[in-house]
Amino acid sequence: MGVIRLGYVHVRVTDLAGSAEHYRETLGMDQVAEQDGRLYLKSWDEHDHHSVVLEEGGVGLVKLGYKVEKSSDLDEFEHRAASFGVRVERMSKGDNEGVGDGLRLTLPSEHTLELYSDVEYLGNATGNWNPDPWPRSGLRGLGVPRLDHTLITTEDPALLERFFSEVLGFRAAERLVGGEDDDQLVGSWMFCGEQPHDIAFVKGEQGKLHHFAYHVDDWSTLLRAGDLFSMHDVPVDFGPARHGITRGETIYFFDPAGNRNEVFAGGYRTGPDFRTITWTMDNAARGINYTHRELDPDFLNVVT
Ligand code: M3P
Ligand code: FE
Incomplete structure (x- = not known):
């Protein structure tokens, strides 16, 4: 049993049309559904119904969805979450477009996290039979292939790490x-599979989103991302640069509502035998931005 990956990020945006343009045209996601003022989007190499939900009104995180291996895992997760002492309730098929029954937890950090295994399968853009390496019909904008991870903030990182x-x-x-x-x-940067991280959190305000990230193939795609962001007047936070932590390559930017996004490449492989790496605060700037070894205070202060 276990958690497979980050499945979806549901965020608020001030102007649905403006943000839809960012996620569809600049990042290249496809819209799969629109219902009750919510847009459901997926990236071309994702198979499940959606990975990003945009909801009009405000800014910031509504909730995160993590996919688990099988529906019977949910009973065990429900039991463990309740024993840990967090709020846990059952969610029903249809609470989220395309997503089946699941669990809705309130994390010690006050974020809402949903767990599910049943989700409508749409398939990726290249199919499972003799597939092309990328969609023949072409990609829009950056053409991000998939969601990768999120970084959230919490007053008590040690408690949240113990929970995860x-x-x-x-x-x-x-x-x-x-x-x-x-x-x-x-x-703490934590993984459930073999990525360097599937979720991360740093000390800060309860319930806030620092960023969510998409995976891209390589460093040259990050430079191209920077080009596209300049063309489309997308505010860039920092990068392209190297992370010390996770060894990933990165560029951070903002959607029109002010939610921070990242595109992320590289990083190493983890797994059950991976030995945790430790960074000390005197090296924190290098850990986050290995290239420049300094951080704009807004990078740490701006959360949504
Ligand atoms: C990453 C990452 C912060 C560190 C961010 C690091 C916000 O985004 O993907 O490794 O302190
Ligand atoms: Fe990140």
Whole structure:
């Protein structure tokens, strides 16, 4: 049993049409449904119904969905979450367009996290029979292939790390520690499969989103992303640059509502035998932006 991956990110946007343009035309996602003021989008190499939901009104995270292996896993996760002492309820098929029954948890960080295994299968853009390496019909904008991870903020990183570990079976790939004796957890990058991270969190306000990230193939796609962002007047936060933490390659930018996005390439492979890497606060800037070794305070302060 277990959690497979980040399945969907549901965010609020101030202007649905303006944000739809960003996610569809600049990033290249496809719209799969529109219902009750919500747009459902998927990337070309994703198979499930959607990976991003845009809801009109405000800014920031509504909820995250993580897909689990099988529906019988939900009973165990429900039991463990309740024993941990967080709020857990059943969600029903149709609560989310295309998604079946599942669980809705309120994390110790006050974020809403849904777990599900049943979701409508739409298939990717190249199919499963003698597929092309990318869609023949071409890609729009950056043509992001898939969602990768999210980074959220919490008042108590140690508690949230314990939750993800004990309840959901995640492991820490990298930890950022501070305090006199380097014994205070400031951030944790955790995985459920073999990626460097599927979720990460840093110390900050409860319930907030720092960013969600898409995977892209390589460094040259990040440079192309920067070109497209300049063409489309997308505000760039920082990058292209190298992360020390996760060894990934990155560029951060904002959607028209002000939610931070990232496109992410590279990184190493983890797995159950991976030994956690530790960063200390004196190296935090290098950990996050290895290339420039300095951070704009807004990078840490701006969350939605
Ligand atoms: C990443 C990543 C922060 C660090 C961010 C790191 C917000 O986004 O993908 O490794 O401190
Ligand atoms: Fe990231």
